[in-house]
Amino acid sequence: MKSEQNFGTRLLTIVKWFILLFFLLVALLPLVWLFINSFRSNLELQISSFGWPQKWLFSNYIKAMEMASLPRLFLNSVITSASAVALNIIVAAMAGFILSREFFKGRDTIYTVLTAGVLVPIIAFMVPYFSLISRSGIYNTLFALILVYASVNIPVSIFLVTSFMRSIPKELEEAAIIDGCSFTQRFTKIIFPLTQSGLVTAGTFCFIYSWNDFIMAMLLTSSIESRTIQLGIKFFSSQFITDYTTMFAAIILTIIPSVGAYMFLHNKIISGLTAGAVKG
Amino acid sequence: MTKKGLILLLTILMMMGTVLPVFAQGAAEATAPAKEIELRWASIWVGADSKAGPVAAIVEEFNAANAGKIKVVIEPQPDYNAYEQKVRTSLAAGIAPADIFTIKLNPTTAEFYNSNLLMDFSKVFTGSWKSSFEAGSVNQSTIGGKLKSLPFETAILPMWYNMDILAKVGVTKVPQTVDEFWSLMDKLKAAGITATSQMTGDTNAWTSMIWFSHFAVSLGGPDVWSKPFTDPAFVQAAEYIKRMIVNYSTADAIGLGAGGSGGHFLAGRTAVFSNGPWYAGRADLAATPFFKNITIAGLPGFGSTSNYMISRIQANICAAASKDAAREAAIVKFLQFLTSPEKVKSIAQPSGAMFAVKTDAKPANHLQVQFTQLANSVAVSAPDFEAAMGAEATKEFTQQLSALALGKITAQEFTKLVALKINQD
Structure with missing residues (x-):
């Protein structure tokens, strides 16, 4: 009986590990493929997509760095994404505070109008954004991208932050008011700190969009000084020719910092995402 | 945070708005x-x-x-x-x-x-x-x-023939007649060789769009693009391109992009490919063992028009x-x-x-020589579908080409759907 139980447990463990390893392989294989092919020549890649490099071409990485000005573009991406997240969070938190904690006429209408932006496809904003940015004299600046990325994500951020703030007990604020908290202090000392998990989620959405965006960066910028990393990766494909292996090297170089940052910070990111998920 | 804190925050935001445009080195006027x-x-x-x-x-x-x-x-x-x-x-x-x-x-x-x-x-x-x-x-x-x-x-947008592959099935010159062309396709298929690099992906199904343009111009004449797209010439051209994709192309043709289509030819996996002169300057093409044995030519006359070329x-x-x-x-x-x-x-x-500027440029390789000779030798030239019909119609062409190749629509339906888009524009 006991040996049957042991067999069952072992079988379950094997199945569990098999499933986990399968998904691990599915997740890692594209990255491994990308990494190996970043050392091959284009001709090798065209002949066979799978295989070891005949000669490990480290020169692909040097070419990637030199051709696309990757360090500069990476810095631009960091500045743009971080600033857009900061701006987006500040605006969303202030709007969410008013929309969730204050009662006034038209509050629900304002909330609906603001969050309805989630339903409008980004491509519909291309002409108005281009027109506004160009005419306001900030075309081809990082500030234009920061403004647009922060704005595009306002609806989803307000939706998330407002919902999160509504779940905070009113009694906490009432106690603070009795203790002499002003209107501003209610926001800065009570609600804002308690909404950190919601803000992390909203900020993560905004960061992912800002980091991955290609269309707006292409539309609103025109020089290396204000372009982002996604445009750098595209630098290896022209109208008729794509230098795939150098592009793979560029992709590897651009994901190393993100992966590194995640390895150091993953505990904080996960705790931020899951905090508040269970009330106790 | 008190009022002072709030003022500080607003000041920082205003400073950001003022200072960040400093990054605008690209805004050149300044x-x-x-x-x-x-x-x-x-x-x-x-x-x-x-x-x-x-x-x-x-x-x-x-x-x-x-x-x-x-x-x-x-x-x-x-x-x-x-x-x-x-x-x-x-x-x-x-x-x-x-x-x-x-x-x-x-x-x-x-x-x-x-x-x-x-x-x-x-x-x-x-x-x-x-x-x-x-x-x-x-x-x-x-x-x-x-x-x-x-x-x-x-x-000009001709065909590229890998003569090394053609030689494997006993063919030593490019097909001059439609019968010779289909015979070549069948011989290659029988030998287990993929004949062509077709594609239905990207925004213009580039290489297959060139094939379609060759068929259409040969069948309907150099002014074919001025005819309604439901004209029998286009229906027949659609039948031909479907046959090429289904019977004589790589298995990944549906949804494939121009990079993949060219990649098959570069890797020596396909015998015939279509593209413009810019492809002749590629270093990786020059490195292939069959580079010296590529012949640039047109297709035989599938209709009443022969000795023509697609140009843009x-x-x-x-x-x-x-x-x-x-x-x-x-x-x-x-x-x-x-x-x-x-x-x-x-x-x-x-x-x-x-x-379009007349120069005395000397071709750098034998492919460029062939391009120049071919451009000078054809009796008539006509634009390709994209050049003639525009970007929006070409997107529709590309989408419906996949449906045609998958057998979801007939050649008649294909031309009607594309015609609808052309008329809308």
């Missing part, structure tokens, strides 16, 4: 010397493009010769599809995308001629400048008496109109420099590309 005219050129010939090096050298030479007076700044446009979207968006917003930029002139982009945003070159395009261009290309670029884009890069103006140069006469004069000065036979030759020779 940094350029007062008297120097800076011209922004949204160039597609950058990065991996074979014309990137020579074009950059020409700009550098021009800037050196005009130091302190005119400075041309290349704004790299690395992704062509996104670049086209940017041009359309900016013109729709009533703003030129740059001082100088390129378009593919077709019925969609010809609409730009109605805009006051583009410079009309017709008054200054005279004398030796005009005579250095091929008259046919200039005529094609002149709409309603206005020349709002200069024809620059041109192309690949890139037209536009410039932003300006109220500042000095600025317009600077643009003309640069374009005259760029399109001078000597400079065009310096781009044509290393890249293999063809141009």
Whole structure:
């Protein structure tokens, strides 16, 4: 009986590990493929997509760095994404505070109008954004991208932050008011700190969009000084020719910092995402 | 945080708004010397493009010769599809995308001629400048008496035959008749060799669109594109392209992009491929064992028209109109420099590309020689589907081509659906 139980447990463990390893392989294989092919020549890649490099071409990485000005573009991406997240969070938190904690006429209408932006496809904003940015004299600046990325994500951020703030007990604020908290202090000392998990989620959405965006960066910028990393990766494909292996090297170089940052910070990111998920 | 904190926060935000534009080194007007005219050129010939090096050298030479007076700044446009979207968006917003930029002139982009945003070159395009261009290309670029884009890069779009593969099935010359063509396809298939590199992906199903254009022009004549798209010539051409994709192409043809289509040919996996002269300048093509045995030719006459070729103006140069006469004069000065036979030759020779400007460029390899000979030998030429019908119709063509190849629609339905889009436009 006991040996049957042991067999069952072992079988379950094997199945569990098999499933986990399968998904691990599915997740890692594209990255491994990308990494190996970043050392091959284009001709090798065209002949066979799978295989070891005949000669490990480290020169692909040097070419990637030199051709696309990757360090500069990476810095631009960091500045743009971080600033857009900061701006987006500040605006969303202030709007969410008013929309969730204050009662006034038209509050629900304002909330609906603001969050309805989630339903409008980004491509519909291309002409108005281009027109506004160009005419306001900030075309081809990082500030234009920061403004647009922060704005595009306002609806989803307000939706998330407002919902999160509504779940905070009113009694906490009432106690603070009795203790002499002003209107501003209610926001800065009570609600804002308690909404950190919601803000992390909203900020993560905004960061992912800002980091991955290609269309707006292409539309609103025109020089290396204000372009982002996604445009750098595209630098290896022209109208008729794509230098795939150098592009793979560029992709590897651009994901190393993100992966590194995640390895150091993953505990904080996960705790931020899951905090508040269970009330106790 | 108290009121002081809130004021501090607002001050920081205002400072961000003021300081961040400092990153705008690209906003050139602010940094350029007062008297120097800076011209922004949204160039597609950058990065991996074979014309990137020579074009950059020409700009550098021009800037050196005009130091302190005119400075041309290349704004790299690395992704062509996104670049086209940017041009359309900016013109729709009533703003030129740059001082100088390129378009593919077709019925969609010809609409730009109605805009006051583009410079009309017709008054200054005279004398030796005009005579250095091929008259046919200039005529094609002149709409309603206005020349709002200069024809620059041109192309013929023939077939590329890997004669090493053909030799494996006992064929030593390219097919001259339709029977020889189908016989070749069947022999290759029987030998387990994939005959062609078809594709239905990207925004224009590029290589298969070229095949379709060959069939249509041969069946309906050089003016076939002026006929309704439901014409029997197009239906028959659709039947042929379906047959090519289903029976004589790689298994991944549906949804495949131009990179994949070319990749199959480069890897020696397919025997026949279609593309323009720019492909001849590729280093990886020159490194293939079959490079010396590639023959550039047309297709046999599938209809009443034979000895024809598909051709197009690949890139037209536009410039932003300006109220500042000095600025317009600077643009003309640069374009005259760029399109001078000597400079065009310096781009044509290393890249293999063809141009609307007459030069004495010497072909760099045997493929470029064949391109020139073929272009000079054909009796008649006609544009491809995309050049004739425009970008929107081509997107529809591409989407319906997949449905046709998958057997979801018939050739008649295919032409009706594409015709519907053409008529909408």
